Amino acid sequence: MPDLFDLVAIGTGVAANAVAERCRAAGWRVVIVDERAFGGTCALRGCEPKKTLWTVAEAADRAHRLTDMGLVGGDRVTIDWPSLMAFKRSFTDPVPERHARAYAKAGIEAIQGSARFVGPNAVEVAGRRLEARHILIASGAKPAAPPIQGAELLATSDDYLALERLPRRLVMLGGGYISFECAHIAARAGAEVTILHADDRPLAHFEQDLVRRLVEHSRRIGIGVELGCRAAAVERAGEGFVVAVEDGRRFEADLALHGLGRVPNLEALDLVSGNVAVEKGRLRLDRHLRSISNPAVFAAGDAAGQGPQLTPVASLDADVVARNLLEGCTHAPDYTGVTSVVFAIPPLASVGLTEEAARGQGLRFEVKQGDMAGYQSVRRTGEPAAAFKLLLEPEGGCVLGAHLLGPQAEEVINLFALAVRLRLPARDLARMLSAYPSGGSNISSMLG
Template identity: 40%
Template sequence: METPELNHFDVILIGSGTSAYYCATPLLEAGKKVAIIDSRPFGGTCALRGCQPKKYFVANAEAVAMGRQLVGKGIEAAPRTDWKALQALKGEFLEGRSEEEVEDWREAGATPIRGEARMVAEDAIEVDGRRLTAETIVLATGGTPVQLDIPGSEHVGVSDDFLDLPDLPERILFVGGGYISCEFAFVAAHAGAKVTILQRSDRILKNFDGEMVGVLLEAAKELGIEIRTEEEVRAVEKVGEALKVTTSTGAVLETDAVFEAAGRAPNLSVLDGHDGGVETNRSGVVVDEFMRSVSNPRVFAIGDCAASGMDLAAVADEHGKAVAKSLLGDELVRPRLEVVPSATFTIPSLASVGLGEDEAREKGLAFQVHKNLSISWASSKRIGENHAGYKVLVSEEDGSILGAHLARHDAAEVINVFALAIKHGIKADDLASFPWAYPTMSSDVKNMVG
């Protein structure tokens, strides 16, 4: 029989993704006794079911897109995606990662535990009949794909299913106009599928600048992606090998696969039974500015399961770092989230940081808008890019960067330059006069602010 001492920890983390890593690592280095529990393979969504495996598909789509754009401009024939080989490449990346994670945690001094965790008291977790207690419990359980509740929902897959497709269907319908749906749509279309997106509101990618989204819409139209706005799925019926999708407009669309990709909901199964005294809402665990539960001070929530901030990997990491500092210091620490760039890996990619035009006007700020298409620039011409643009907001008061919004190749990389400029008060004139390595995508920054 195990003694109570073996089942008591300084900190129990539920979840093993990157936010848990950034939280647990400093605690272990400080000699804290830490348990890490996960019901799924260790490593978390970003490493195993999201960001990293997704980028294998995106990189392939970018290579195919660039090859096609350059046919007749130095390339003789357009490349084609080998879906099975692409899946094999992704599989090589994932093979053994979870087991390595567990071993790494053990070597770091943590106690990794595989199993379904549930809070059974304000300071206790039960895993497969084993009761664990802790001074502090950190929830890092992430999110789960939203699933449709409609007739025929058993025929609808989620993002995990798309990432694991052994073969690419000829026709695919994605439900939702967020970043997951749009990224997968461009991947599938460049791999040869006929793609449709259904979006219930009047536009896709609402968190990005409307004009930059317009640039992306032109690229989608040229690629043959059909985007149907203000239209929802009402039912899915399997007819032979095909699926018939009935929409809110009465239309019946025939496809070979349907994927719900409208987003993710916070994974709060650890709180089933409400025995932990942790208050939640639709967005997740209700926390204060220090990521501490407002109803149970023993509990912190970080990442996508917390009702705080954007569901981004970088945000989750900052949550984890802040909680570790709080637990090791004399004062509670807020996450450093003053400036957070975001991107969606479509083709072209979209990226954004800082204020949008409407936000800047609502704040009463005086600013100039530097915007244009950039397809005539050498950086676009040399890769055959036909859809590219930018918008940068510059303060009239002091010349600082208020916001930047990009739609072009490598936008997700270049946006980090603008994020650093906003964070550290680097002025537009400084960016324009800086001797950038040239010619590079980041050297185009000088043309965006000059």
């Protein structure tokens, strides 16, 4: 006999948890399922552990930068990788049990196992058939399958964040978030790092003027950034690896890392059996995040693939899905003002339109840009790589886009995000009375 529920949530990350909890609070019978440890990508193998490593790497880097500025011995600061991993585990290890307790307290049944559809309103997991009025697909994302011989030899970001020992030589395939973030942490911990990117536009969704500055800075600190360098094969070489590229060059590594993008994690779900439409590896959803072919099925977060693969997007999707389930299907997500940050050292942050995108839309705008290395809030950190680029509607109109490179960029971008989302005129943003000196106080100078 099948077990009957109001909602089956597939995944235990930010999106699935939020929808499950709200539906359960409304009196629904809810079951949540995950093929991996409870907690999802962000808490266990993504944003949060990465930022923990970044924090220590940034502190070591700042100590080096401030040597001879009154800090004695900063140039001798080193990172003990095993201790850093132990610190990271102090955050990640408690997560699965904490989630299990929260589910039990809320009255949500939790099952660990791989779910697959066995009908439009049913999934099978751990030998049980679960039937429900609604099914939520919030199964996250996984590394894309690259057309590279030997791709199965590549380590993933999951593997990187679980390394007990840091390899001496790392080669990162792809010039996106994962490669730049892992490279900057590893380089500060003493590894030899090379990023291989297929064309001349790494971090393609970011403002390229600032990306070029980040690439130059990465090279200055010893990270090899090879552009126009498309990987063709990965081979074993003794205890290490060799990455062969199309132009004939070969790069030796103790670890070769997959940084070639992520795709919705849908393959194991047998969506055909659930009458859930897919096109080119992505769910076909309407504006309410509901399957166009099966109205019982909704999706949220990375699995939905509607907005950027970011935790705030998963939270927004979850709110929309929960409201549609509980109030009627009338709500749709608005991704205006979603920020993106590359946690390199220093970070690169972005919100709104790039100049290229604004020109592509035929918009009229003003550009304000400049170097921030001399700003008090930056100079006192010893960081030489700092710049901004803003896109504004003419005559003090709304902020169309903001792009920052430098210390505190990941915090200051949130003020610009508020302006973009609420269409706050730039002249009003410039009137903000911020604490001084701080990253926020730089905004009036950028807009001046």
